[in-house]
Every structure is written in C-alpha cells, then in structure tokens.
Amino acid sequence: xxxxxxxxxxxxxxxxxxxxxxxxxxxxxxxxxxxxxxxxxxxxxxxxxxxxxxxxxxxxxxxxxxxxxxxxxxxxxxxxxxxxxxxxxxxxxxxxxxxxxxxxxxxxxxxxxxxxxxxxxxxxxxxxxxxxxxxxxxxxxxxxxxxxxxxxxxxxxxxxxxxxxxxxxxxxxxxxxxxxxxxxxxxxxxxxxxxxxxxxxxxxxxxxxxxxxxxxxxxxxxxxxxxxxxxxxxxxxxxxxxxxxxxxxxxxxxxxxxxxxxxxxxxxxxxxxxxxxxxxxxxxxxxxxxxxxxxxxxxxxxxxxxxxxxxxxxxxxxxxxxxxxxxxxxxxxxxxxxxxxxxxxxxxxxxxxxxxxxxxxxxxxxxxxxxxxxxxxxxxxxxxxxxxxxxxxxxxxxxxxxxxxxxxxxxxxxxxxxxxxxxxxxxxxxxxxxxxxxxxxxxxxxxxxxxxxxxxxxxxxxxxxxxxxxxxxxxxxxxxxxxxxxxxxxxxxxxxxxxxxxxxxxxxxxxxxxxxxxxxxxxxxxxxxxxxxxxxxxxxxxxxxxxxxxxxxxxxxxxxxxxxxxxxxxxxxxxxxxxxxxxxxxxxxxxxxxxxxxxxxxxxxxxxxxxxxxxxxxxxxxxxxxxxxxxxxxxxxxxxxxxxxxxxxxxxxxxxxxxxxxxxxxxxxxxxxxxxxxxxxxxxxxxxxxxxxxxxxxxxxxxxxxxxxxxxx
Amino acid sequence: xxxxxxxxxxxxxxxxxxxxxxxxxxxxxxxxxxxxxxxxxxxxxxxxxxxxxxxxxxxxxxxxxxxxxxxxxxxxxxxxxxxxxxxxxxxxxxxxxxxxxxxxxxxxxxxxxxxxxxxx
Numbered sequence: 053x054x055x056x057x058x059x060x061x062x063x064x065x066x067x068x069x070x071x072x073x074x075x076x077x078x079x080x081x082x083x084x085x086x087x088x089x090x091x092x093x094x095x096x097x098x099x100x101x102x103x104x105x106x107x108x109x110x111x112x113x114x115x116x117x118x119x120x121x122x123x124x125x126x127x128x129x130x131x132x133x134x135x136x137x138x139x140x141x142x143x144x145x146x147x148x149x150x151x152x153x154x155x156x157x158x159x160x161x162x163x164x165x166x167x168x169x170x171x172x173x174x175x176x177x178x179x180x181x182x183x184x185x186x187x188x189x190x191x192x193x194x195x196x197x198x199x200x201x202x203x204x205x206x207x208x209x210x211x212x213x214x215x216x217x218x219x220x221x222x223x224x225x226x227x228x229x230x231x232x233x234x235x236x237x238x239x240x241x242x243x244x245x246x247x248x249x250x251x252x253x254x255x256x257x258x259x260x261x262x263x264x265x266x267x268x269x270x271x272x273x274x275x276x277x278x279x280x281x282x283x284x285x286x287x288x289x290x291x292x293x294x295x296x297x298x299x300x301x302x303x304x305x306x307x308x309x310x311x312x313x314x315x316x317x318x319x320x321x322x323x324x325x326x327x328x329x330x331x332x333x334x335x336x337x338x339x340x341x342x343x344x345x346x347x348x349x350x351x352x353x354x355x356x357x358x359x360x361x362x363x364x365x366x367x368x369x370x371x372x373x374x375x376x377x378x379x380x381x382x383x384x385x386x387x388x389x390x391x392x393x394x395x396x397x398x399x400x401x402x403x404x405x406x407x408x409x410x411x412x413x414x415x416x417x418x419x420x421x422x423x424x425x426x427x428x429x430x431x432x433x434x435x436x437x438x439x440x441x442x443x444x445x446x447x448x449x450x451x452x453x454x455x456x457x458x459x460x461x462x463x464x465x466x467x468x469x470x471x472x473x474x475x476x477x478x479x480x481x482x483x484x485x486x487x488x489x490x491x492x493x494x495x496x497x498x499x500x501x502x503x504x505x506x507x508x509x510x511x512x513x514x515x516x517x518x519x520x521x522x523x524x525x526x527x528x529x530x531x532x533x534x535x536x537x538x539x540x541x542x543x544x545x546x547x548x549x550x551x552x553x554x555x556x557x558x559x560x561x562x563x564x565x566x567x568x569x570x571x572x573x574x575x576x577x578x579x580x581x582x583x584x585x586x587x588x589x590x591x592x593x594x595x596x597x598x599x600x601x602x603x604x605x606x607x608x609x610x611x612x613x614x615x616x617x618x619x620x621x622x623x624x625x626x627x628x629x630x631x632x633x634x635x636x637x638x639x640x641x642x643x644x645x646x647x648x649x650x651x652x653x654x655x656x657x658x659x660x661x662x663x664x665x666x667x668x669x670x671x672x673x674x675x676x677x678x679x680x681x682x683x684x685x686x687x688x689x690x691x692x693x694x695x696x697x698x699x700x701x702x703x704x705x706x707x708x709x710x711x712x713x714x715x716x717x718x719x720x721x722x723x724x725x726x727x728x729x730x731x732x733x734x735x736x737x738x739x740x741x742x743x744x745x746x747x748x749x750x751x752x753x754x755x756x757x758x759x760x761x762x763x764x765x
Numbered sequence: 766x767x768x769x770x771x772x773x774x775x776x777x778x779x780x781x782x783x784x785x786x787x788x789x790x791x792x793x794x795x796x797x798x799x800x801x802x803x804x805x806x807x808x809x810x811x812x813x814x815x816x817x818x819x820x821x822x823x824x825x826x827x828x829x830x831x832x833x834x835x836x837x838x839x840x841x842x843x844x845x846x847x848x849x850x851x852x853x854x855x856x857x858x859x860x861x862x863x864x865x866x867x868x869x870x871x872x873x874x875x876x877x878x879x880x881x882x883x884x885x
Contacts, residue, residue: 069781072777072780072781074786075777075780076777078776079775079776105821106821109819109820109821112773112819112848113774113778113819114777115848116775116817116848117775117777117778119848119869119870120778120781120869121777121870122870127870185822285846297827337867337868337871337872337875338844338866338867338875338879339865339866340864340882340883341855341863341864341865344859344862344863345833345841345843345864346829346841346842346843346864346883347838347842349863356806421792616811675768719828
C-alpha cells in the first residue's frame with residue numbers, strides 16, 4: 053500500500069484515474085470552502101457535535117480522494133487534520149482558538165497544494181510547521197515553536213490496538229499512510245535493529261510505529277518476530293537518516309530511554325540502504341470476517357495469490373468507457389466566447405430595432421403577418437438577450453464570501469473583535485464588474501476594520517458593545533447597484549481631517565460642508581490612520597479606490613458621524629452592454645435616458661418655470677421645486693426652426709436628487725446596445741456612453757448622475 | 766449481471782468505484798450516503814453492497830446494521846471501504862455484520878479481486 057501512495061499516478065487495471073481528477077478538485081474545493089465556513093462559525097466554548105463531525109468529514113473526504121488519486125502531500129496534511137478533528141469530535145480534546153487557526157491555515161495550504169496538482173505549476177507547499185503544530189495539539193500541547201524534535205514529554209496518546217491479532221493489519225496501518233513526501237536521502241540512510249523492552253505491556257511499542265507513520269522523513273519501521281514480544285522485548289528493523297539520539301528523544305514519548313537499544317542491522321538487511329520491501333505482498337489491504345454473512349469460502353481467502361489475475365474480468369472496459377463518464381451539470385466556457393455572444397446579440401438587437409422602426413410605416417392591415425412576425429422577433433430577441441446576459445451574472449456572495457475569513461484574520465492581527473453582517477448576497481452583478489469591484493471593496497472592508505472599529509477596551513469605555521459590527525450590503529436601486537460598507541466604529545473626525553488637509557497644503561476652509569470634508573480622504577496620500585499599520589494606510593489609499601470605481605463609471609459616497617461609525621456607498625451604473633432606454637429628441641438630435649432613472653414626464657405650461665437668482669431655473673411640480681436643465685443648452689444643439697421651443701419635461705432621478713430635463717419630444721422606449729464612448733472616441737461630460745439607433749445614427753446615452761450633480765452647483 | 770450498491774459521500778470516489786465496477790461488467794447503483802443507500806435497498810436487492818464508513822446522515826456501520834435487519838440482506842456480502850484499518854473499526858464492522866473490509870486508498874484491481882471472492 054505504501055508504494056501506491058508514493059506513485060503519483062495509479063494506472064492499475066488500465067484505468068486512467070486522471071479522468072476523475074477534475075471532479076476530485078471541484079469536490080475538494082467545495083469541502084475546503086465548507087470546512088472554512090464551519091470553522092469560522094464554530095463556537096469554541098460550546099462546539100456542536102454535528103458541526104465537529106461535519107468538519108471532520110470534510111477533511112476525511114479530501115484525504116480519501118487525495119490518497120486514492122495519489123496526491124500524497126494533500127493526503128498527509130488532511131490525515132493529520134483528521135487525527136486532530138477526530139479527537140475533537142470524540143471529546144478527547146476541547147477546541148481552542150489556536151486549533152481553529154491551524155486548521156484554517158491548513159485549509160489554505162491544502163488549497164495551494166491542490167492548485168499545484170491541478171495546474172502542474174507552482175512551488176511545493178511547505179507544511180512542516182503546520183504538521184508539527186497539529187501533531188503537538190493532537191498530543192495535547194498548545195501550538196509550539198516549529199522545532200520538530202524538541203517535543204516535550206506528554207503521554208496523552210491513548211493506547212489502543214491490542215497487539216495479539218493485530219500484528220498483520222497494524223503493520224499495514226503503519227505502512228498504509230507512509231508519507232510519500234519523505235525524502236529518500238540515500239546518503240545518510242542506514243538500517244538499524246531496534247530492541248525495546250522489557251515492557252510490561254508490549255503493545256506500548258506499537259506507538260513507535262505510529263511515530264514513524266506520523267513524522268515525515270523519519271524513515272520506516274518494520275516489526276521483527278512477527279510483531280510478537282519475547283520476554284517483553286519487541287524487535288524492529290528501522291531504516292532512517294536520523295541519528296540515534298534524535299530517535300531516542302522521540303521514543304521517550306512512549307518508552308523510557310533505558311528500554312531502547314540500537315544495534316546495527318544483521319546481514320539479512322537489504323543492501324545499499326534500499327528500503328525494505330513493503331509488506332504489501334503479505335497485507336492484502338482487505339479482509340473478511342470469519343463466518344460473516346456473505347464471506348467467501350475459507351480456501352479462497354487463504355489463497356489470494358491464486359486469483360492474482362483478475363484483470364481478465366476487467367478486460368471489456370472499452371464497452372462501458374463512456375457509460376462511466378462524468379455527468380457534469382455545468383460547463384466551463386472562456387469569457388471571450390461569452391463576450392462574443394453578447395456582442396452578437398447586441399448586433400441582433402440593433403437589427404431588430406431597425407426592422408421595428410422601418411415597419412412602422414407599413415400598413416398594419418396589408419402586412420399583418422409580417423408585423424406579427426416582427427412582434428415575435430422583438431420578444432424572442434429580448435428573451436435571448438436576457439438569457440445571454442444572465443450567463444455573465446454572478447451573485448455578490450462570491451465576493452462577500454471572502455470577507456468572513458479576511459476579517460477574522462485581520463481582527464485577530466489587530467486585536468479587535470468584529471462581527472460581519474451581509475445583506476443582499478443574492479444580488480447579481482456582471483462578472484466583469486464583480487472582478488473589478490472586488491479589490492476596492494476589500495480595501496474598504498479592511499479600512500473599516502483597521503481605522504473604523506475601535507479596540508475592545510476603547511469600545512467598552514465608550515459604552516459600545518465590545519464587538520464591532522461591519523455590515524456589507526448589496527442592492528439594486530433603479531439601474532444601479534449600490535454596495536455599502538458600514539461600520540459602527542469611531543467615524544471620521546471633521547477637525548482631524550481639516551487639520552490634516554491644511555498640513556498637506558490643501559485648501560480647507562471651515563466653511564466646507566460635511567460631505568466635502570469627507571471627500572478629502574480621497575485626496576492622494578491622505579490616510580485617516582494616525583499610525584500607519586502593516587494592514588492599511590500604506591501604499592494604496594482611498595484615492596485609488598475612488599479612481600477604480602470612477603473608472604467603472606461609478607461613484608463613492610461617504611456618510612459619517614463621529615463616534616458612531618461611517619458608511620461608504622459605492623454606486624455602480626448599469627455598465628452592462630444592453631439597457632432599456634427612453635429616447636428623447638432635442639432639435640434634430642436624439643438622446644437616450646436610462647429608463648430606470650426616468651420618473652415621469654409632462655407638458656410644460658406657461659408660468660411653471662421660475663427663475664431663481666440670476667441663472668437658476670426651477671419648475672414647480674406638485675409643490676416641489678426641481679432644478680431645470682435644458683439639454684439644448686448643455687449640448688449646444690443647433691436650432692434651425694426658431695419658432696419651436698422645448699415644451700416637454702422629463703423628470704429623472706439619480707444619487708438621491710431629481711432634475712427636470714427640458715426636451716422637444718419623447719421618441720419612445722427601446723433597448724439600446726451600450727457602446728463605450730471613451731474607448732471609441734473620448735470622454736464627454738454628462739454622457740455615459742453611446743448607441744447605434746435603428747436608422748444607423750449614433751445617439752448619446754446621458755449620465756443622469758452627472759446631470760444631477762451639475763444642477764447642485 | 767450482478768448488481769452492486771456503491772455508497773460513498775464523495776462524488777469522485779463514487780464515480781471511480783462505479784467506473785471500475787462497470788468496466789468489469791457489473792451493474793452499479795450509486796448512493797450518496799447510508800440513508801440514501803438504505804432507501805435504495807428497500808425497493809430491491811443487490812448482490813453486493815460496498816460502503817464507505819464516514820458519511821453524513823448515516824455511516825457505513827449503521828447501514829450494515831440496518832441492512833442485516835432486513836430479510837433480503839441477511840446474507841448479502843457487505844464490504845466496508847475505510848481509510849482506517851484500526852482494530853476498533855474492524856470490531857465495530859464485525860459486530861455490525863459486515864462481510865469484510867477494504868482499506869482506502871484502494872487499487873481498482875484489488876477492488877475487483879476482492880469483489881470476485883464474494884460475488885458468485
């Protein structure tokens with residue numbers, strides 16, 4: 053068995069195991085995620101049995117697969133984790149925060165190991181310290197310094213395995229998990245004969261076999277005399293590179309120093325330090341219980357060698373090769389292919405819009421069938437488009453799920469107590485957007501923990517609960533996605549920000565409004581932390597966060613109350629490739645408004661528009677005054693028919709403000725394919741993109757948020 | 766054709782066992798845990814049950830016990846696939862009425878070899 057695990061691939065029986073790798077990797081990934089989640093939720097003071105069992109099963113399942121598929125390093129680490137978890141679920145040990153830490157770190161290491169096996173790239177993962185710490189914990193010690201041989205004396209190891217009947221199988225157990233990672237180091241390898249005893253209970257010596265099983269690179273041990281004691285003395289053959297005194301130090305865990313004797317191996321030892329033949333020939337790796345229901349006839353069990361050629365049965369494998377193929381319910385597709393699909397659908401939408409427009413002049417009676425077909429085309433196109441777009445949509449939970457672990461580590465490092473609450477994980481966002489928003493969000497969450505949440509004693513002194521709370525939420529608001537990061541920490545200090553701004557030579561009069569003061573933290577190099585910690589406040593700052601979000605056509609807003617906390621809202625516009633728009637006409641031009649931000653439209657009656665001050669114009673709608681923006685002036689639309697004037701108002705809403713846009717006419721609602729203007733032309737103020745109309749003309753898509761902001765000045 | 770009930774909570778392990786057995790010409794029914802297996806065993810009989818030990822909802826040993834209580838599984842060979850070969854485990858397996866055990870990681874050849882010993 054030992055050999056099997058050391059071979060990277062087992063091609064026994066002509067079965068290529070690699071066909072199952074992908075499923076194994078996915079499964080192991082799921083198990084790791086689940087284990088991490090369970091560990092993070094684990095209540096250390098009152099650990100639930102079912103939770104501990106579930107964590108155990110995660111490690112156990114990964115181990116089983118890894119061992120079978122020949123990923124020895126993964127199998128070894130999970131084996132150690134499993135040993136610890138087993139003791140926890142049997143209540144032989146109680147969970148400690150240090151154990152959770154080690155198990156989480158082991159999960160990370162496993163991820164790295166699996167990634168290495170999956171991609172065939174990357175460096176070997178060093179798990180020495182982890183293995184050592186887990187072993188120490190299993191032995192009932194706290195995590196110690198990573199010095200493997202400095203183990204202290206404790207004999208928490210329970211003595212099981214009565215030796216009588218177990219001679220063969222116990223030995224198999226020792227070899228079964230023979231760690232493949234052990235360095236062969238042929239240079240210093242020697243074979244020794246080891247005598248232990250006299251022992252009152254000869255099974256004590258079995259623990260030495262366990263040691264070799266557990267410690268990587270120690271070598272191999274093999275019982276002599278069939279594992280039986282003579283006068284209380286057990287004999288073993290040991291192949292090792294370790295010195296005798298090192299071995300003695302390890303053995304004193306279980307037996308006293310005086311009871312151990314080393315001798316050079318007798319001449320029967322394998323020459324050239326070759327590994328002793330693993331007893332796999334003797335140990336079949338399976339067994340039957342005598343007289344058990346369904347057990348084979350005795351002679352069949354006694355002569356396993358007789359049936360050493362069972363492969364004949366497995367010959368007709370080709371026949372069902374496909375039958376056993378993976379029944380995957382998902383496929384992996386490259387992003388380019390999806391993007392291409394979206395582009396093509398975009399073109400289809402334009403064509404459809406063009407047909408719809410051209411068909412308006414047709415006589416509905418004469419072309420009834422054609423028009424019915426076009427209506428169907430309209431519906432089908434819309435459905436197709438939605439379906440295609442949804443391929444790229446991913447729930448926010450994929451981003452949010454990384455924060456519990458991150459905050460835990462961070463809070464631990466900073467000595468803070470933080471609870472994370474998330475809302476709206478199911479809110480879906482375009483994949484491209486998710487990828488780009490992850491870094492800025494991570495930064496915001498980190499800031500909230502580092503600068504926002506106070507240390508526990510400070511919170512208690514302020515009369516706040518010891519645990520700080522960080523709330524992450526995502527929601528659709530109109531055509532935008534709003535992601536909020538909120539904390540109940542110390543909040544921003546107006547005075548400090550103003551002082552700091554002046555120190556940095558920025559113009560910061562006391563008359564600045566709160567939002568303007570909060571906006572100062574977006575200035576380059578402006579850190580709110582008084583002390584630069586190793587977590588944040590160095591390198592990337594809020595200015596980069598803002599820049600990244602602005603690059604996505606998004607906005608960042610800050611709201612803060614000193615002593616009570618702060619909220620950062622990230623609002624991302626619908627940057628998806630297709631949107632519902634309302635087209636409005638001004639002069640000969642056509643502009644598109646995102647339908648989601650349109651509130652209402654109405655005919656302007658004389659006297660509704662009032663002039664305030666010198667230039668500001670407002671309109672009264674149901675006793676509410678709204679700023680008026682004349683698109684004609686904003687975009688300097690050329691006019692030829694001087695008779696005509698804009699007479700229709702469209703009320704649009706964005707960023708918590710409303711403005712009334714003055715236009716000539718409403719042209720209708722339609723789906724438009726959003727083209728990036730910046731990439732194809734250049735950035736135009738108040739415009740978020742462009743589209744191609746059914747008749748081939750280009751129309752600008754207005755940035756409502758920017759128009760609202762314009763009205764505030 | 767002999768039919769085998771293969772029980773494992775790990776999808777990759779299940780697929781591999783199932784693939785190995787199907788390649789050798791057996792008819793395989795998969796179950797995702799002891800509970801699932803028990804339910805599948807209620808409606809029909811099998812020539813062999815091959816079960817993992819550690820599983821959610823119902824573990825292998827419990828499954829063996831429950832199966833032995835039903836008449837049509839009184840003498841059906843039941844093998845436990847386990848990662849540990851400790852005596853404790855074996856005692857529990859024997860007490861529950863298992864026919865034998867197989868140590869993971871297993872070799873496909875060995876799996877077939879063992880199965881041929883008990884299926885006739």
